[in-house]
Structures are given as C-alpha cells and as structure tokens.
Amino acid sequence: MQELSTSYFLDENQLETLIKRIVENYNIESFLKNKNLIQLANTDIKIRFPFSFNIDNNVLKESAFIIILVHAGEASLAVSESDQIIEHKSFKAYMVRQKQGKSQIKHLKTKGKSKAGSRVRLASTDHFFNEINDKLNEWLEYYNIDRIALSCNKTLFPFLFNRENAAIEKEDERIYKIPKHIPEANFDNLLQIHKYLISVEIFYESTYNKEVTDLLMNIDDE
Structure with a gap:
C-alpha cells in the first residue's frame, strides 16, 4: 500500500493541541531526533514536527x-x-x-x-x-x-x-x-526548503485517513 504524505503549517498553539491529542490517544513507538519525527505505536502514522521546535517530554521548546x-x-x-x-x-x-x-x-x-x-x-x-x-x-x-x-x-x-x-x-x-x-543551491530554493522544514509533515497509509483527520479536526478551536 502506498504511503501518503501531507504538510500543514500549524502555529505553536495548534502544535500543542496536536501533541495533546497524540498523548491522549496513542503511545509513541519511536522518536528520530535528527528528523524530529515520531512514530505512533500500533499504526503506520509518522509525524515530522517543525524544525523550529523540539519536543521534550511532550512539551514544545523553540529550536534553532x-x-x-x-x-x-x-x-x-x-x-x-x-x-x-x-x-x-x-x-x-x-x-x-x-x-x-x-x-x-x-x-x-x-x-x-x-x-x-x-x-x-x-x-x-x-x-x-x-x-x-x-x-x-x-x-x-x-x-x-x-x-x-x-x-x-x-x-x-x-x-x-x-x-x-x-x-x-x-x-x-x-x-x-x-x-x-x-x-539549484540558491537563495530562492533555500527559502522553499525552510518553509518545508517549519511545517508539520504526516506520513501514513490510506487506511489511517480517519485517524489523521481526527488528529487535525477543528485544531483551531481548542
């Protein structure tokens, strides 16, 4: 089954809401520090958090x-x-x-x-x-x-x-x-890569569409 990937730009409050939902509904199977990426236990869902933040004990901290x-x-x-x-x-x-x-x-x-x-x-x-x-x-x-x-x-x-x-x-x-x-290794492409790195990226199989939708649903409202 083909892996899907979607990117989202979330502010700090939305990221905190996302972490809260993850903690309430899942265990974290693994964390790759260099990628800032977590794997949710018993799923094929992986979430890369923005490089602009670190996740320390499920708390966001600003990062360089x-x-x-x-x-x-x-x-x-x-x-x-x-x-x-x-x-x-x-x-x-x-x-x-x-x-x-x-x-x-x-x-x-x-x-x-x-x-x-x-x-x-x-x-x-x-x-x-x-x-x-x-x-x-x-x-x-x-x-x-x-x-x-x-x-x-x-x-x-x-x-x-x-x-x-x-x-x-x-x-x-x-x-x-x-x-x-x-x-090309120019400034315009650097800006595009920076934009990509400060986004949230979610990788998942299509069978987990509902779970991903639930994680992000009405995330502005909390």
Whole structure:
C-alpha cells in the first residue's frame, strides 16, 4: 500500500493541541531526533514536527537549525531560530568545465589532473569549501544548533567533511538529509526548503485517513 504524505503549517498553539491529542490517544513507538519525527505505536502514522521546535517530554521548546544547500559551484546556507531565518549566506565558485558542463571534481575521477584551467578550478573549489566551513564554524560556535538540514551530492562530501577544522562531520547525529530534489543551491530554493522544514509533515497509509483527520479536526478551536 502506498504511503501518503501531507504538510500543514500549524502555529505553536495548534502544535500543542496536536501533541495533546497524540498523548491522549496513542503511545509513541519511536522518536528520530535528527528528523524530529515520531512514530505512533500500533499504526503506520509518522509525524515530522517543525524544525523550529523540539519536543521534550511532550512539551514544545523553540529550536534553532541550520540549512546547507551545496551544488558544484554554488551554495546557500541559513540559520533559523523559531521559524525565522536570522542569517543567511550564499557562495559561488568557478568549478564547472564550460564545454562539458561537468564539475572539475567529477572530471578528475575519470581523466586525472590536467592543465592550468583545472588547477584554477581546484583552487577555486578549495576556497569555496573553506568559505562554507568558516561560516558554519562561526554559526555553530555562536548558536545552539539542534539540527542540520543538508542537501549535498555525495561526490562533494570529502570537500565538505574531510577538512582541517571541519565544522561538521559526516556522522554528526544532527544531520538531516533533505528528501527533496533541489535543482539549484540558491537563495530562492533555500527559502522553499525552510518553509518545508517549519511545517508539520504526516506520513501514513490510506487506511489511517480517519485517524489523521481526527488528529487535525477543528485544531483551531481548542
């Protein structure tokens, strides 16, 4: 049976009502901290709460998180507290071979190092990831970050994670891999991802339509 998914934008009072209904009617089978996601016991219902809040003993607490979007040659980063982006930064680099439209990193895997243009692109790549790393270190030192939402091609992982004084490690338990295709790592797409992350997302089988409807019914009235 196909899993359904729906997203809702709920304010803090509505979220508190939702938690109250969950506590009154269900046990929580599991909680995935990096996804802020709970599984309701004896059901196929999973609920991802907004990254703008933590759930601590069924009580909402405001939360801060970072968004990292990285493609070859462009990146957009943001730090969000509650449900507001309070800082953001975009970067660009000369990493793409113009004729082939392929990043220098991918080219090196098949062709090896080449001439001056390649060396320029590699130097630009290193500077690009140094800038990203420096900004992340700055934010992680200043803010109390609960989650890190990441979209980055695996071919770029060594440049992001395997650095001197790396801001984050590949195994960081706060990392949440954004389950969406992001065509460009620009500010407009970052805003869309932020909007998605501060929503409630409910995953369920169609047989649980009634239960999901009951959880959300007249949620404004309580």
